[in-house]
Amino acid sequence: MKNLLSMEHLTNEEILHILDRAQAFEHGEQPQVARSYNVANLFFEPSTRTKTSFEMAERRVGCTVIPFDAGFSSALKGETMYDTVKTLEMIGMDVVVIRAKEDEYYNELLEGIECAVINAGDGAGQHPSQSLLDLYTIRKEFGTFENLNITIVGDITHSRVAKSNATALTRLGANVRFLCPEEWAGDFEAAHSWDEVLEDSDVIMLLRIQHERHAVSKNFSKDSYHDEFGLTPAREKQMKREAIIMHPAPVNRGVEIADELVECERSRIFQQVQNGVYARMAILETILKGRK
Numbered sequence: 001m002k003n004l005l006s007m008e009h010l011t012n013e014e015i016l017h018i019l020d021r022a023q024a025f026e027h028g029e030q031p032q033v034a035r036s037y038n039v040a041n042l043f044f045e046p047s048t049r050t051k052t053s054f055e056m057a058e059r060r061v062g063c064t065v066i067p068f069d070a071g072f073s074s075a076l077k078g079e080t081m082y083d084t085v086k087t088l089e090m091i092g093m094d095v096v097v098i099r100a101k102e103d104e105y106y107n108e109l110l111e112g113i114e115c116a117v118i119n120a121g122d123g124a125g126q127h128p129s130q131s132l133l134d135l136y137t138i139r140k141e142f143g144t145f146e147n148l149n150i151t152i153v154g155d156i157t158h159s160r161v162a163k164s165n166a167t168a169l170t171r172l173g174a175n176v177r178f179l180c181p182e183e184w185a186g187d188f189e190a191a192h193s194w195d196e197v198l199e200d201s202d203v204i205m206l207l208r209i210q211h212e213r214h215a216v217s218k219n220f221s222k223d224s225y226h227d228e229f230g231l232t233p234a235r236e237k238q239m240k241r242e243a244i245i246m247h248p249a250p251v252n253r254g255v256e257i258a259d260e261l262v263e264c265e266r267s268r269i270f271q272q273v274q275n276g277v278y279a280r281m282a283i284l285e286t287i288l289k290g291r292k
Contacts, residue, residue: 001286003117005106006126007164012171014286015135021282022136022275031061031285037094039284040068042084043120044075044100049249049273050120050129054097057280061288066093082108089115094291095284116287124158130248131164133279135172137272138203141244146173151197153179153229154207154256157186161248162207177201181229194229198238205246206231206256222255231257236266244268 039058043051058065095116103123121127156162156178166176178190245267253259
């Protein structure tokens, strides 16, 4: 695996290998990387979890992390993504981790770039490292994906997390359903009432409303969205006994989920953050072991 750009590019075998390696790292195994590699993290959109998680993972696999501040880069002067990455490659980068607001920004890097590219989120497209840590979280809980009912709730059409997870989970045997306002379903068939999905869901995966990607503000107040589509304490009580709650974060407490549920017994939200380090270590090891 040279790059990680989209869950659509990974085989089931590659996905399961990464999950196995993440599990090994959580249990204390050391990365199998031959030497130190140079990595730069190019985040052109805000990030807390993904950026710091990658930085921690990079250090744990023995990489040298070269600082890059998108707010002071030549991209502000009009430099293309290709020229930025090519420049970093010629300086000595072996890997670049990139988050950008453009969908499929990585297409311009497929020709002429030799350093590895890891997509840390492209617009409303894909977020493969988040998907892999979500898959790891689910497999730790249930041991399998077969026949699990996974309900993804929220701003589906703008969510790279929803799209990445739908692709991977469906291929791995899960039943993926969506719950959202009608205008947020995009190309997906979705339920519009909790009554259709709540009681048989094994995983409720909540999503943030991505106001920054809406061309026009939707007619939902925080309270009205929470009442209609949020996970409330009353709805949590109707969930299956072994069902879990997930969220890629950042969490808007009191909007997509009640404040008291964020760290309830069912919640795996902060465990997802921890699992992200192991999953990203596995991604880096897999890519670096394939480099000459």
